[in-house]
Amino acid sequence: MSFLARHIEHPAELAGADIRPWPAPARRPYFDESLHQHRLLFQLMDSLRPQIEQAAVLMADTLRANRKIMLMGNGGSAADCQHLAAEFTGRFQQERRPLAALALTTDTSALTCIGNDYGFEHVFERQLAGLAQPGDCAVGISTSGQSANVLRALERARTLGLTTVGLSGRDGGPMAELCDVCVVVPHADTARIQEAHIFIGHCWCGLVEQSLAALP
Template sequence: MTATDTGVLAGHLSLLAEALLPFRASEQLLARWGAELAGTLSGGGRLLVAGNGGSAAEAQHLTAELVGKLRDDREPYSAIALHAETSALTAIGNDYGYDEIFARQVRAHGRQGDILLLMSTSGASPNLLAAARAGREAGLRCWAFTGPTPNPLAEACHEALAVASPESQVVQELHLVATHVLCEYVDRILPTVPAPPTAAVRTGVEVVLDGGGPRVEAG
């Protein structure tokens, strides 16, 4: 490894450190969003999430934490990454154009009171802007994770968490931090599921094979 190679990591960490200080101001916003999201999900509402490229991967990461779990076991909640339905995505793109791939799904899946979270480092993706318009028209609460403001997506949504860095990699890395913190706040509010008892419990019936032929025993 050369000195130049080691400098790449140092340079990247320096950019990340520069963005971390203003990012700390996002604490109250994430806490409030977490409480609002927990109330929406526990009331039977849904979270729709969308992004392009690396932001699409982060959108799917977020939905996995909510349908699955962040740390402690709890009930699963409805969260959909709109890019993950590939047949619908490609059909919509083919029939209606790429700018409509998320908006049409928002109109299909979103209900008034649901939450739409759109992720973009640039804040200028036409398909996300179309989704924000569709969400607001359908009565969804629209949030954005973006890079520096002002940008069109932040303005199109009700609220935005903006990372103050010109580097898209740094923006995405802090969007991932925001995802985990948001889920942490959600989990502080939503009830956990008690751990199962350690002793095994037999239920149902069991078919036993022996020399006299099969017999059924109650569990």
């Protein structure tokens, strides 16, 4: 039984979570069920428009002020961080100047040094402390909103004078309280959340490009 099906069948396990009541999956082929759940979720994307656009405004303002965006996450979310940073520094859809963005997930020496000496929960926090300037934007991506290293980094980011943006799922977890804007994908299945995350990330890239199109 899938993670989503278990929590639909036993909703007490997610007591208090603000998650959409998804229909119990029928017995159908895996591809069909995955596509069905994907479609149901993406029908709700328009309800997230205000938060998505607010986050894009914060990022555009950061870049307009000659500050940078720093992204962090684990596993698939780490890959999303690298993907989005590349869209900013390279190009998404428009020809324009490079935009200052970096993923804190790419430096294996820093990650293993900090993880070994201080603990894995500090791998993003210490990079932020060394690299960030007031006015930068810290973007945390976590499907659960509970990744300890992302939460610590967002806490530190606030003390350093950074804007904080979150991209989460389920009920948002503790991450939602640490962000100026947090986009919470209302689903309990990690794969569906990740599919929504990259859609939202691409929306951010497009909105930021449009906002900064007039800059030299």
